[in-house]
Amino acid sequence: MIADEAEMASMMAAAQKGDAGMYRALLAEVQLWLERYYRKRVAPAQLDDLVQEVMLAVHHKRATWDPSRAFYPWLAAIARYRWVDHLRKVYRSAEDELGDHDAPEDSEEEAVMARMSLERLFVHLPEKQVEVIELVKIEGLSIAEASAKTGQSESLVKVNIHRGLKKLSALVEKAE
Amino acid sequence: MNRVPSSLIDELxxxxxxxxxxxxxxxxxxVAFAAVATVLLVELLDGLWHGAFTGQASPEFFITNGMLALLGAAASFAVVKMASxxxxxxxxxxxxxxLMLAILPVTALVMLGISGFFGTVTSDMYGVDCFLAGSAFGLVTAGAxxxxxxxxxxxxxxxAGTYTGIAAGAIGSFTYGLACPVDHIGHLGIWHVAPVVLSAIIGRFAIPPLVRW
Structure with a gap:
């Protein structure tokens, strides 16, 4: 089970003061949380890279967490920011399939996770944009394949991906 | 599922x-320090309009500068929060x-009519000076x-870029506004609001590359 908000906040506050033991424990929890957070929205082969990238960001930007605020919304904002960045950059290779690699749900965390999940970002996008982002940026189809599958023209697929990613990046902090 | 190597955790x-x-x-x-520094800079370079504090200024002077100061504070606060x-x-x-600030140019348009509005824009001999000075003095806030x-x-x-621009334009225009004795709505509602629009546009495109991480 992943540590709750109070435990994470307490570990992070200790880490900001230089407690390496607490920091190690915190990073292990952060890693678990990120793996769950991204599990349906990142191809398995890219998951580790993205998790590492976020952990490095957490390390370099640890001073930006205010101990008087909650920890998870801070972590989720960084995770979303890096994810949108990742969607812009990465093109998944054809052999990476999105399988059923979900970790079991932890019911105590569900409410918090749901508020800050990546799905929350997608509900603000038109269905056509979500569809092509999922097909091209997550499942790794080509523009032509996505066009054939969705019935959208190739140029419309490109436009919808561009507009969708732009909107996602504007929603990183807002959507909850 | 592959796991992030614990060596990374050890390393961090x-x-x-x-x-x-x-x-x-x-x-x-x-931001407060930047705003005060800008007021001092305006006093040094142009001199504040002391008539504003001896009852010579119109209500529009206080309303416009008050709205600019409030917008500058609200936008700055938003940007400060965005860093976390x-x-x-x-x-x-x-x-x-x-949006509230848009009341000023709309008021100018309603009061002057379309032809009067554009006539004021083209004939106001101090307008461009205020526009450029307000925008330039905003650079102190933008930098901070x-x-x-x-x-x-x-x-x-x-x-973050857009609100930085809005904050800079609003505080720059507010501080320079304290030195400007032209206090009718045709001047204030156009030339003292324009720096906010210009700075917002510049901020939207110039700031993101500087703060990307």
Whole structure:
């Protein structure tokens, strides 16, 4: 089970003061949380890279967490920011399939996770944009394949991906 | 599922050093310092309009500069908060304040009519000076907010850039407005609002590359 908000906040506050033991424990929890957070929205082969990238960001930007605020919304904002960045950059290779690699749900965390999940970002996008982002940026189809599958023209697929990613990046902090 | 190697965790833990958390009040103090420094700069370079404090100024003078100051404060506060990422950050105060400022040019348009509005724009001999000076004095605030964002971790870069521009334009125009004795709505509602629009556009495109992380 992943540590709750109070435990994470307490570990992070200790880490900001230089407690390496607490920091190690915190990073292990952060890693678990990120793996769950991204599990349906990142191809398995890219998951580790993205998790590492976020952990490095957490390390370099640890001073930006205010101990008087909650920890998870801070972590989720960084995770979303890096994810949108990742969607812009990465093109998944054809052999990476999105399988059923979900970790079991932890019911105590569900409410918090749901508020800050990546799905929350997608509900603000038109269905056509979500569809092509999922097909091209997550499942790794080509523009032509996505066009054939969705019935959208190739140029419309490109436009919808561009507009969708732009909107996602504007929603990183807002959507909850 | 593959796991992130624990060597990364060990490496990050061994690199750990104590840090001072970024506090909201520090950002607010930085902007307040920038605003006061800008007022002093205006006094040094142009001289404040002392008539404003001896009952010579019109109500429009106080309303316009008050709205600009409030917008500058609201937009600055939004930017300061953006340096600490958080799901649930909203910037409604700054958004509504910006909309509120639009009342000024609309009032000028209603009061002067379309031909009078454009006539004022083209014939106001001090208009361009106020526009350029207000925009230029905003650079002090823009610099302070950009430094703050670079210390932080903004996750909404375009919004951070736009609000930085709005804050800079509003505070720059407010501070220069304290030196400007032209206090009718045809001048204030156009030329003292225009720096906010220009700075917002410049901020939207110039700031994100400077604060990306």
């Amino acid at each position: 833990a061994s690199d750990l050093a104590p840090v001072q958390p970024l506090r909201l009040w520090q950002g607010v103090a930085l 990422p958080r799901v649930g950050n909203s910037h409604e105060g700054a958004r509504w304040s910006a 907010l950009t430094l703050w964002l670079r210390r932080g971790a903004p996750v909404s870069l375009n919004a």
